[in-house]
Amino acid sequence: MTTYLDFVSATRILAAQGFNKHDIACVLxxxxxxxxxxxxxxxxxxxxxxxxxxxxxxxxxxxxxxPAAA
Numbered sequence: 001m002t003t004y005l006d007f008v009s010a011t012r013i014l015a016a017q018g019f020n021k022h023d024i025a026c027v028l029x030x031x032x033x034x035x036x037x038x039x040x041x042x043x044x045x046x047x048x049x050x051x052x053x054x055x056x057x058x059x060x061x062x063x064x065x066x067p068a069a070a
Contacts, residue, residue, distance in 0.1 A: 004034070004041035014051060027051055 005013070007028075014024045027050050033040035 003044040005044050006041055010042050010047055
């Protein structure tokens with residue numbers, strides 16, 4: 001089952017990993033929101049996959065942060 005993050009949760013997770021506001025906007029744009037209960041949400045697995053490509057992160061750092069926030 002896919003976990004979804006709202007804007008605030010996704011932004012906080014990415015900011016905690018060292019992403020600036022422009023990086024965060026890019027990741028969220030590229031992973032594209034989906035509407036659930038009339039609110040935009042982002043699939044956590046897609047955010048993880050894209051964010052893990054950041055050069056300053058180790059391979060598993062984003063994955064460790066996502067379950068705690070979800």
